[in-house]
Amino acid sequence: MKLLEYEAKGVLAKDGVPIPKGALAQDDPAFLPAVLKSQVPTGGRGKAGGIVIAKTAEEYGNALAKLKTLEVKGYVPRSILAEELLGIKTELYLSLLVDKNARAITVMAHRHGGVEVEDNDEGSYFTLILPARPDFDAAGQQLADYYDLPDKTFVLQDLLQKIHGAFIRNDALLIEINPLVVTHDGDIVAGDCKMELDDAAAFRHPEWAFETGKAEVNFVTLDQNGDVATIANGAGLAMATVDAVADAGMRPANFLDIGGGANEASVLAAFERLVTYPNLKVIIINIFAGITRCDEVAKAIVTASEKLPGLPALSVRLAGTNYEQAADILQRAGMTIQPSLELAIKRAKQETR
Amino acid sequence: MNEALLSGKNVIVQGITGAHGSFHALAMAAAGTNVVAGTSPGKAGQTVGTIPVYDSIKAIQADMRVDSTVIFVPAPFAKAAMLEAIDAEVPLIVCITEGVPLHDMLHISQRLQKSKSRLIGPNCPGIILPGLTKLGIIPAAMALPGTVGIVSRSGTLTYEAMSALSARGIGQKYVIGIGGDPVSGTSFVDCLELLQNDAAVDRIVLIGEIGGTSEYDAADFVARHVTKPVFAYVTGHHAPAGVQLGHAGAILGSEKESAAAKTEYLAKNGAVTATNLVALMNEIT
Structure with missing residues (x-):
């Protein structure tokens, strides 16, 4: 089952992964400026006009009304996420997924985030197959070297361990953070997140209650x-x-x-x-x-x-x-x-x- | 993997008192399989038909040797059942159970690497050596002893291919359903190796599906190591991208995972292919 962005970020936050401040959008803005994001289960949302920045209460009201009815690749959202505006310095790509051939959880990273994976042709991906009990110090070091962010080594070691924890605890098949934002203040934050959980594991997750629910497969x-x-x-x-x-x-x-x-x-x-x-x-x-x-x-x-x-x-x-x-x-x-x-x-x- | 391993010998059923376990334990016995015992925690001393029930594999092993186990326990208990069989060093484990979580299979895969066991499945119909033995749920009445080897990722489509061959008077030496899950114990390549090395097999039928890349490994193996005729069909030529069809393995991610791309690659590497099963069966004479 694929989670919506706000649901995926909620899961990440429980394991201590930094996410932007925000909440599901109410009629009146809780803070300004705000980024309003249509919660649809598909990529390419930005290009389709599903993300709007509102600086004033008037802009907020107009954007919210527009997004609620805007169809994005065939989906009309049931929820809109309102988030703080991040001061973006760099956008990176980071994901954890199950490598079916290696039969292991694998880290994938790219220096250029913010675009769809399949369109990313600038340079090669970083991939790292994790053993059953990963050495996050070594893995985070390798990731910092690849990103060329030597001053963020400790942060990335910690981040990787937390995302891996979320992956294991939630029977995830995919956690894709794209972009992983480095802010002007030097923070590393999950700007967007796609998460897919294993329907077969629902029996041990009574806490699962998501908008999309189990997909009809038959x-x-x-x-x-x-x-x-x-x-x-x-x-x-x-x-x-x-x-x-x-x-x-x-x-x-x-x-x-x-x-x-x-x-x-x-x-x-x-x-x-x-x-x-x-x-x-x-x-x-x-x-x-x-x-x-x-x-x-x-x-x-x-x-x-x-x-x-x-x-x-x-x-x-x-x-x-x-x-x-x-x-x-x-x-x-x-x-x-x-x-x-x-x-x-x-x-x-x-x-x- | 060889004939001796797959021929069953002393077979047990894990989860023998459940609805599926008891039904199929008796069906296996009726098909000639030597089902010597079964397990069901807390039900030691009962019988299913004449088959004695024990609490655990260890308890059975105190009385007799165990060569193979067929697992019918529900998905939440499948990981523990497989681990029990691995710990007991059962040489052949066939897991019929559908819906085993992927993380559980990652764990099992890593345990298998350092074990004395071979796993077939999960989410598979099992194996039949027509006229000899059956480990799983493949309908024995449709099988015909002969010289063809069938290996398939699908359940009922395996029966379809087997019965279509039987109806044409073409018998089978092995019919092996390896299961449709993304991570499983036995691959196409493992089975192709068996079928190539067994002199009593003269033709191979391979049935793949959309999703994953195991058909590519199979095609590479065919090109390098298989001298016998291989007939291949990959089901799902009309599957839409990104939509799961029926079970976890059958989801078309990239173009490479499509039936058309896999079929083309199998044909390029020496297999006789068709875009539907009826057409493929007509190629086999």
Whole structure:
């Protein structure tokens, strides 16, 4: 799950990482001048006009009203963050992330912060793979050498240890501080922060309560105007079904991994979402039953289709446990079962012609 | 990794009294696997079918040798279960559990480096050697003994490939689901090495996914070390960037992680590829 800036900074601050003074913006300014920042879960906010400096109460009011309705890359914010204006001397880049190949937490740094990582082509990145129990004195020294900030060695050693602490304690996948600001007063402050936490670890974080919440990962619309919708079990099989639909010259509308428990309620819920696609001509159901039982899925399909008249044609492919019983159930309801994905695609193709 | 390690021998199930653990312990036994015991803390003395339940692996080891363990415990307890198996020096650990936190897997990975254990998974369907043994949840009825080796990151897509081959009369020597998580115990390369070195395997089917870069390592290994025909399909050609599809590993970050880029690289390194599974299966005769 990706946190919004103010949420991410709140997490950093708990571990003692310096952040700018600020709070969610109220109607009247708590301090001036203030930087007002739209809280949207996307990058490129500055270019889209999502950050405004207000020097007077009037400017503050106008900026707040504008930001509340400003769409940034498809997102309208629910919150606006008001922060003190930093006297910026230098902008750096610093992140901690999980290096999947090294199977370790890794530090990445760049001397030029404030731009999106992928656009940063001035010089090379500093990377440091951290061992299970990192030596922060050595790591901070290396970082100070790389940034060419020898007088900030102690500060960077301390900072790295605190960010690492936040990373571990919060089951983070990414903490990206960009820019990491060196102020005219010589302070080092997290100017902006992107943070991603591991949804799988939610069971040990009862304190997690964020605006975005857990992302929906099992249902994704691919093409609102697609003519073929898909339901499958397992992410791999669901993606493979979409690939087969597209290769047969049809337009897949969605990805749906219905999981191991394909029952009447979940099939009905899926149908209800799929019928909203305006050009839908056929729904392909591709279930490979290992733990699931085909006859139960067949019953669910029959009952759900009875409850939702006006469904487009169904191309049902079931395989695995209790296949014969399932074929029987569908046949009695006037449906046919396709014995393979190949034939399910052919059947769908007939419906879209 | 070799056939002797994967053939199971004395197999135990961790979390054997849970719904999945008990169901699949019996299904494994029915498929010919020698399931000798299971663990479930506090339930020693019970049985699942005729399989005795113990409190811990150490307690089982006081009575008999343990060669393999299949883990079905819920995600919050998976790290402890894997550590218990590593500490007990169980040679093969298959972790079926889905949703193990990534930080837990970093810890496990580092422990495995200095251990006597090989981990397959987590978030995987396990292994089947058709006609011989099954460690995990792959439906045995769809398998057919033969000479093809299948290695896959996906669960149900593994069954799909296996059953499509079986339906064509093409049998399998090994079907291995390595799991879809970003950090896991066994890689494509580990499995390719096994399949290349086993003289009884004559063709290899590799099924990858969007996300991560393990298919690149696989392609490099194929180019350098594999002399047998390799048939590869990477699923998710129509996945949008930055959106997680189903599970943690399947997220398209950079262009390099796309199905198209991986497929192209596999083809360049000698694999027969297709952009959908049906087309790939039609290449295998």
